[in-house]
Amino acid sequence: MHKKEEMLTKAGATALDAARKKNVEAEVFLLYNRELSIELREARVETLKEAEEIGMGVRVLNHGRMGFAYSSDLSRAAILEVVDNAVSISNCMIADEYQCLVEPSQYYPPVSCFDQQIVDTMLEEKINLARASEKAARSFDKRIRMVEKSAYEDSHSITVIMNSNGLQASFAQNLAGIYIALVAQEEEDSQTGFAVKARRKITDLNPQQLGQEAASRAVRSLKARSMDSQCLPCVMEPYVATRFMGLLLPSLYGDAVLKGKSLWADKIGQPVASPLLQITDDGTLEDGLASAPFDGEGTPAQKNELIKDGLLQSYLYDNYSGRKAGRQSTGSGRRGSFRSLPAIGSSNLIISPGSLSPEQMIADIESGLLITEVMGMHTANPISGDFSLGACGILIKAGQLTRPVRGITIAGNLHQLLQNIEALGSDLRFYGAKAAPSIRFSQLSIGGE
Amino acid sequence: MLDKKELSKVLTRALRRGGDFAEIYVEEKQISNVLCEDNRIEKINSGREKGAGIRVLKEGRTAYVYTNELSPSGLERAADLAAQVLGSNNNTEHETINLTPRQSGCQLKYLRMPDRVAFDEKITRVLAANQAAREMDAEIRQVTVALADVHRKLQIANSEGDLTEEEQVRVRMVVNAIAARDGMIQTGYESAGGALGWELLDQVPIEDLARDAAGRAVAMLSAVPAPLGKMPVVMHAEAGGTMIHEACGHGLEADLVQKGLSVYKDKLGEQVAIEKLSVIDDATIKGKYGSFAYDDEGTPAQRTVMIDRGILKQFINDRLTAGYDGSALTGNGRRESYQHKPIPRMTNTFIAPGEDDPEKIIAGTEYGLLVKKMGGGQVNTINGDFVFDVQEGYIIENGEIKHPVRGATLTGNGPQALLDIDRIGKDLGYALGVCGKEGQGVPVADAQPTIRIKALTVGGIGSDDTPKTIKRIRRM
Numbered sequence: 001m002h003k004k005e006e007m008l009t010k011a012g013a014t015a016l017d018a019a020r021k022k023n024v025e026a027e028v029f030l031l032y033n034r035e036l037s038i039e040l041r042e043a044r045v046e047t048l049k050e051a052e053e054i055g056m057g058v059r060v061l062n063h064g065r066m067g068f069a070y071s072s073d074l075s076r077a078a079i080l081e082v083v084d085n086a087v088s089i090s091n092c093m094i095a096d097e098y099q100c101l102v103e104p105s106q107y108y109p110p111v112s113c114f115d116q117q118i119v120d121t122m123l124e125e126k127i128n129l130a131r132a133s134e135k136a137a138r139s140f141d142k143r144i145r146m147v148e149k150s151a152y153e154d155s156h157s158i159t160v161i162m163n164s165n166g167l168q169a170s171f172a173q174n175l176a177g178i179y180i181a182l183v184a185q186e187e188e189d190s191q192t193g194f195a196v197k198a199r200r201k202i203t204d205l206n207p208q209q210l211g212q213e214a215a216s217r218a219v220r221s222l223k224a225r226s227m228d229s230q231c232l233p234c235v236m237e238p239y240v241a242t243r244f245m246g247l248l249l250p251s252l253y254g255d256a257v258l259k260g261k262s263l264w265a266d267k268i269g270q271p272v273a274s275p276l277l278q279i280t281d282d283g284t285l286e287d288g289l290a291s292a293p294f295d296g297e298g299t300p301a302q303k304n305e306l307i308k309d310g311l312l313q314s315y316l317y318d319n320y321s322g323r324k325a326g327r328q329s330t331g332s333g334r335r336g337s338f339r340s341l342p343a344i345g346s347s348n349l350i351i352s353p354g355s356l357s358p359e360q361m362i363a364d365i366e367s368g369l370l371i372t373e374v375m376g377m378h379t380a381n382p383i384s385g386d387f388s389l390g391a392c393g394i395l396i397k398a399g400q401l402t403r404p405v406r407g408i409t410i411a412g413n414l415h416q417l418l419q420n421i422e423a424l425g426s427d428l429r430f431y432g433a434k435a436a437p438s439i440r441f442s443q444l445s446i447g448g449e
Numbered sequence: 450m451l452d453k454k455e456l457s458k459v460l461t462r463a464l465r466r467g468g469d470f471a472e473i474y475v476e477e478k479q480i481s482n483v484l485c486e487d488n489r490i491e492k493i494n495s496g497r498e499k500g501a502g503i504r505v506l507k508e509g510r511t512a513y514v515y516t517n518e519l520s521p522s523g524l525e526r527a528a529d530l531a532a533q534v535l536g537s538n539n540n541t542e543h544e545t546i547n548l549t550p551r552q553s554g555c556q557l558k559y560l561r562m563p564d565r566v567a568f569d570e571k572i573t574r575v576l577a578a579n580q581a582a583r584e585m586d587a588e589i590r591q592v593t594v595a596l597a598d599v600h601r602k603l604q605i606a607n608s609e610g611d612l613t614e615e616e617q618v619r620v621r622m623v624v625n626a627i628a629a630r631d632g633m634i635q636t637g638y639e640s641a642g643g644a645l646g647w648e649l650l651d652q653v654p655i656e657d658l659a660r661d662a663a664g665r666a667v668a669m670l671s672a673v674p675a676p677l678g679k680m681p682v683v684m685h686a687e688a689g690g691t692m693i694h695e696a697c698g699h700g701l702e703a704d705l706v707q708k709g710l711s712v713y714k715d716k717l718g719e720q721v722a723i724e725k726l727s728v729i730d731d732a733t734i735k736g737k738y739g740s741f742a743y744d745d746e747g748t749p750a751q752r753t754v755m756i757d758r759g760i761l762k763q764f765i766n767d768r769l770t771a772g773y774d775g776s777a778l779t780g781n782g783r784r785e786s787y788q789h790k791p792i793p794r795m796t797n798t799f800i801a802p803g804e805d806d807p808e809k810i811i812a813g814t815e816y817g818l819l820v821k822k823m824g825g826g827q828v829n830t831i832n833g834d835f836v837f838d839v840q841e842g843y844i845i846e847n848g849e850i851k852h853p854v855r856g857a858t859l860t861g862n863g864p865q866a867l868l869d870i871d872r873i874g875k876d877l878g879y880a881l882g883v884c885g886k887e888g889q890g891v892p893v894a895d896a897q898p899t900i901r902i903k904a905l906t907v908g909g910i911g912s913d914d915t916p917k918t919i920k921r922i923r924r925m
Contacts, residue, residue, distance in 0.1 A: 379838030409908020
């Protein structure tokens with residue numbers, strides 16, 4: 001891998017040199033990525049995927065005019081062509097005084113994002129992790145009819161960023177994850193269950209727990225049917241809460257605020273949610289999946305307090321939007337690959353937990369709904385905050401979970417929903433780089449019969 | 450791209466530890482994306498990518514290796530890795546594979562390659578669309594216009610001796626408009642695209658798209674919250690076919706059926722829909738977003754009648770699934786890129802037009818929801834529950850279209866919905882999108898005539914104006 005980093009750095013230097021010769025400033029983002037993916041079906045390896053990709057994205061600033069081009073080919077001729085393309089594009093753009101490249105930093109936070117044990121673990125042991133989740137799922141309940149897929153995945157990448165301000169930074173990262181999807185059946189009724197866990201450290205993966213979680217999710221939805229349409233107090237499980245966090249995020253993006261696409265414009269310091277809500281974006285979190293020493297443009301990672309006691313503290317900015325807003329980048333210029341420009345995004349996003357256990361939160365409810373799954377979140381509107389989603393859950397009666405429901409909808413407006421937060425659970429769970437506890441809301445509109 | 454000898458070498462090498470089938474998929478792709486927001490060209494993205502995916506099948510198991518290293522040594526390494534991962538230890542020399550190129554009879558023709566259109570021209574059209582949307586109404590607060598094109602060259606060679614070469618071009622334009630009034634923000638969206646070159650913009654002027662999107666955003670400002678509960682739904686043809694894509698399309702993909710994950714398994718030959726309903730998947734329709742000449746395994750594009758007058762006739766498959774049940778290939782083996790293995794996917798999926806007059810369908814509905822535009826959707830194929838989003842909806846009362854409603858998702862159950870359709874219009878309207886499955890997205894189109902479904906659950910917030918036939922919301 002060390003040779004790969006050298007190769008990326010050399011390619012970056014070639015690109016910067018070509019840009020300098022054309023009298024433009026430039027930034028080069030280079031990535032080498034390897035992935036391994038194992039899918040088991042009925043305890044046998046069904047698909048095994050091993051792959052690598054490499055590429056560079058070149059952003060040029062041609063007297064304030066920005067151009068971008070990318071390529072997966074790092075030969076000298078291809079690099080010169082990418083720089084040429086980026087410069088041609090920049091010639092079609094209008095100059096923008098806020099476009100500028102990140103300055104090199106003296107300090108990058110010492111974030112740990114690499115686990116040597118993922119590299120050292122043999123393939124057979126990785127396959128066994130997937131086998132173990134399947135075994136645990138099947139032994140959990142005899143109604144587990146089939147395991148659709150039990151999978152293990154890991155990825156390893158090297159990122160290099162260089163720009164004509166003299167910034168040059170690189171880091172290696174890896175992560176490992178397991179996933180299981182299964183079906184439970186009772187008489188004529190079949191229901192699905194799934195569980196997923198990805199971690200920086202392979203030893204933090206617990207396949208037995210994963211298998212049991214997926215199995216219990218499937219079994220508890222057996223014989224689910226609809227319910228009457230009504231408004232009820234609800235508790236959302238952590239997974240559902242993290243899905244809503246995705247819907248909320250665009251309101252916090254600095255560029256959305258500048259473009260009139262956020263309902264939270266001009267609301268810094270004001271209440272935007274229940275005083276119980278605290279949300280933090282932390283790029284330095286130990287073992288966080290989105291932790292890295294710097295963001296997709298080279299700005300050092302940092303911790304951003306977004307909502308404190310329900311009051312809006314800060315938006316997320318990349319370099320461009322930070323300057324345009326008269327503020328600074330919050331280290332939120334993110335890139336998933338070399339194929340795109342950085343865009344504002346969260347790193348590790350966390351809703352702080354409360355002190356009640358989920359059981360305590362449910363015990364207080366006379367008549368309500370525990371929401372366990374939502375469908376169609378990609379169709380919700382992040383700009384207006386309106387959502388109307390398919391959902392599954394379990395009815396709550398007199399503080400107890402009773403029967404499962406499915407084929408219902410939940411609807412409302414996200415901004416209103418945040419005001420309706422009544423309690424936060426102590427059960428903080430990470431799903432990818434988002435973490436949330438169970439959350440209780442005073443009411444939600446449920447569509448059914 | 451690679452020459453025949455090189456491709457043959459890779460396949461032979463990939464099979465040297467045994468295997469039933471090997472395939473190499475070589476892709477060279479050039480993309481361009483022009484984005485206008487905030488009244489200016491915000492960014493232009495352009496890029497080139499080349500890669501190959503090597504697949505080996507052995508006793509129902511798949512090894513998949515992809516790489517950007519297309520040099521002879523890079524491909525050799527990839528082929529070796531694919532050969533080795535399925536765990537056989539013996540090194541048997543496989544006989545050389547002779548590749549026969551397919552006759553290029555059904556190649557798609559493009560009039561003007563979008564990657565040869567100068568960026569200045571793309572910028573001019575995009576800015577014109579932006580202008581058209583903003584001029585529609587003073588309440589338009591923000592407009593986003595995106596114009597994307599992709600030009601791919603593909604080579605698909607396999608150990609059965611087939612070599613397929615195809616050039617695929619797609620152009621897509623999307624306009625999002627945001628309107629605001631009294632602190633409320635609503636959005637309107639419109640898109641067009643196809644397996645076409647730059648000629649798409651002559652067929653569908655981007656300025657018209659922009660005006661429609663802006664008009665919709667402003668109309669939604671007057672919309673009241675959608676009602677809550679079960680009611681008849683009329684889906685206008687112009688809404689597109691998201692419903693059929695989710696209600697039964699995924700459930701008819703052979704891999705889900707064979708794995709016992711589809712509510713339609715064991716139902717071949719049975720009546721799964723009303724007698725007047727036929728559902729077809731057809732990649733041969735000229736220029737549609739989901740069309741192609743060959744699928745991503747090299748199988749020629751086909752028209753497959755999945756449900757024929759209510760009877761379930763055929764699932765859509767790929768090589769692996771067709772091999773398992775001995776079906777003929779339907780040409781639905783698709784993949785997002787060289788980085789993904791192919792799986793059965795839809796192409797252009799639609800309900801065939803019927804005989805009813807669309808105007809009469811609305812006029813004959815006492816109370817219900819009229820859907821004029823659908824957004825995205827999702828389905829749980831095991832139980833058949835699906836949702837889709839209503840981007841533009843109206844209340845129908847006594848056969849007349851009344852006020853617009855907002856914030857509604859419709860939910861239903863696929864098999865039940867197909868039996869609950871009671872009117873099928875003689876028109877047909879398309880929508881396009883990217884369908885996601887197992888972490889990979891492919892371009893698709895879907896369509897339907899104006900249809901009426903007896904009952905779907907509308908997930909609105911509700912209001913007190915819902916008539917007595919709908920259960921009133923019990924407020925706490």
